Amino acid sequence: MDPKELLYAKTHEWVHVRPGAAGEKIATVGLSTFALEALTDLVFLGLPELGRQVRAGEPFGEIESVKAVSDLVSPVDGEVVEANEALADNLEGLAADPYAAGWLVKIRVTDESGLAGLMNHPIYEKHCAEEG
Amino acid sequence: MTTDLAKTPLFDWHVSRGGRIVGFAGWAMPIQYSSIIEEHNATRSAVGVTDISHMGRLRFEGPGAAVFLAETLTRRVADMALGQIRYSLVTNDAGGILDDVLVGYFHNSHGQPYYVLVVNASNRDKIVRWIADRLPPERAQRPGHEIIFTDVTRLWAMFAIQGPKSVELLQPLVNADLATMKYYRGEQVQILHPRAKRQGGIISRTGYTGEDGFELSVGATVAPAVWEALIELGGPLGALPTGLGCRDTLRLEAGMPLYGHELSEEINPFEAGLGFACHLVGYNYPGRDRLVEIQKSPLARTRVGLEPSGGRVPREGTPILVDGQTVGHVTSGSFSPTLRRPIAMGYVPLALAEPGREVTLDVRGHAEPARVVDLPFYSRKKKKGTD
Numbered sequence A: 001m002d003p004k005e006l007l008y009a010k011t012h013e014w015v016h017v018r019p020g021a022a023g024e025k026i027a028t029v030g031l032s033t034f035a036l037e038a039l040t041d042l043v044f045l046g047l048p049e050l051g052r053q054v055r056a057g058e059p060f061g062e063i064e065s066v067k068a069v070s071d072l073v074s075p076v077d078g079e080v081v082e083a084n085e086a087l088a089d090n091l092e093g094l095a096a097d098p099y100a101a102g103w104l105v106k107i108r109v110t111d112e113s114g115l116a117g118l119m120n121h122p123i124y125e126k127h128c129a130e131e132g
Numbered sequence B: 001m002t003t004d005l006a007k008t009p010l011f012d013w014h015v016s017r018g019g020r021i022v023g024f025a026g027w028a029m030p031i032q033y034s035s036i037i038e039e040h041n042a043t044r045s046a047v048g049v050t051d052i053s054h055m056g057r058l059r060f061e062g063p064g065a066a067v068f069l070a071e072t073l074t075r076r077v078a079d080m081a082l083g084q085i086r087y088s089l090v091t092n093d094a095g096g097i098l099d100d101v102l103v104g105y106f107h108n109s110h111g112q113p114y115y116v117l118v119v120n121a122s123n124r125d126k127i128v129r130w131i132a133d134r135l136p137p138e139r140a141q142r143p144g145h146e147i148i149f150t151d152v153t154r155l156w157a158m159f160a161i162q163g164p165k166s167v168e169l170l171q172p173l174v175n176a177d178l179a180t181m182k183y184y185r186g187e188q189v190q191i192l193h194p195r196a197k198r199q200g201g202i203i204s205r206t207g208y209t210g211e212d213g214f215e216l217s218v219g220a221t222v223a224p225a226v227w228e229a230l231i232e233l234g235g236p237l238g239a240l241p242t243g244l245g246c247r248d249t250l251r252l253e254a255g256m257p258l259y260g261h262e263l264s265e266e267i268n269p270f271e272a273g274l275g276f277a278c279h280l281v282g283y284n285y286p287g288r289d290r291l292v293e294i295q296k297s298p299l300a301r302t303r304v305g306l307e308p309s310g311g312r313v314p315r316e317g318t319p320i321l322v323d324g325q326t327v328g329h330v331t332s333g334s335f336s337p338t339l340r341r342p343i344a345m346g347y348v349p350l351a352l353a354e355p356g357r358e359v360t361l362d363v364r365g366h367a368e369p370a371r372v373v374d375l376p377f378y379s380r381k382k383k384k385g386t387d
Helices: A033-039 A085-089 A091-096 A113-117 A121-131 B011-016 B036-045 B065-070 B121-133 B166-173 B223-237 B244-253 B288-296
Strands: A013-019 A025-031 A042-046 A059-065 A069-073 A077-083 A105-111 B021-024 B027-030 B048-051 B056-061 B085-091 B097-107 B113-119 B148-151 B156-162 B186-190 B200-204 B213-219 B301-308 B319-322 B325-336 B341-349 B358-363 B366-373
Touching: A042 A085, A042 A091, A059 A105, A085 A091, B011 B021, B011 B027, B011 B223, B036 B048, B036 B244, B048 B223, B048 B244, B056 B065, B056 B121, B065 B113, B097 B121, B097 B186, B097 B200, B113 B121, B121 B148, B156 B166, B156 B223, B166 B213, B166 B223, B213 B223, B244 B325, B244 B341, B301 B325, B301 B358, B325 B358
Parallel strands: none
Antiparallel strands: A013 A025, A025 A105, A042 A059, A059 A069, A077 A105, B021 B027, B048 B156, B056 B113, B056 B148, B085 B097, B097 B113, B156 B213, B186 B200, B200 B213, B301 B341, B301 B366, B319 B325, B319 B358, B325 B341, B358 B366
């Protein structure tokens, strides 16, 4: 996925929404390069089980580096329909390719109003620059 | 963020090399330059060079210094040989741990003896006050028993050079025979570097990583030149500059306690496994009588290693449970780069401390099975003659 076409949360998750086979909306969620470079030394990824209901602004999982653990925050309301379980044993892969092979979860969106609070790529880049 | 923080003589170097600066005990220090895991592994396999100039250095001179320290530290001081270093505690009247320190006995370049106390950065102000309170002018100026107490922290930089290639890296820079220097010994040396001409330093075979290694003190003004020489000479050896992040993972693997985590005023030395550092006969340091009593009674709790079976890291404060009851808490937890798994230390009741005991860790709401294990998690293969 092209990072320039994604939406971003202040907590550094990216999201891409596309129509699913039955006309529903599927949100693919990952973590930005900025977040992964800040974390470094990934040691654990906790992803939700399939079917889990998630809410915009609330944690759906956790990611740990040597020094700290961070929540993964959902940008939308919905149900987890896929989780990239293969990443747990390949955290280097997540860091190396965060916008494609490193996707974290796919969520069937029930309420996309959370997307309105997200940033486009230029604004997100500015946000990262300010965060330093 | 870093404006109110103290800076070591290497601060500009750390920033220029991409060091991630964090506030630590009032100091702006690099937590890592590249990756904590890479820096950790470089220390285990080659050598890591860490700026530890934030460590407090307190100097005691004068004919009364030895007796004063004997009445302040839990470890014997009067029988120390020149160049000897000892691990000791500073205890309060209740036998609680105020700090864990190294005390060294050296001669300056004029042949005058002095002691240096290396204290935790986080405890420096407290220990300086503790000492000053016990050293009023009538004590410090008692004729024939004078004591000169100086906080020299800002005058001297201090580097940890740790790892199997530490002798190889450091030997060209000092005029002492490092290969034969004994563990917990040190000496006054000349720095053999063009830009540090005639400057003296102190080098000791000590460290906080579980590896063979040294700690080097040099004057603040020549510190950047010496540091850059170490980094330059270290390149071909696989050396890396290493931040405080891996200093923590290295000491945790080595089972070494850290003040503010495994050690506090509420924990007594026997619980912490530091009874060896408490000399109970002789000088009457604060809390000595209380420690004699504590030693006679059974331990309420003890420090253990914990190995979770899952991948979640139990961080400090994680509850330790047996049969659904909280029996203790994790005091330090991290991912172990050497073992490639989470490890932790914590306190549990003595009856639950035997290796192999199954416990449950409540890691942020996840019940994670773990085992009590012996400390340390890692110990190096020792060469003859260094211990």
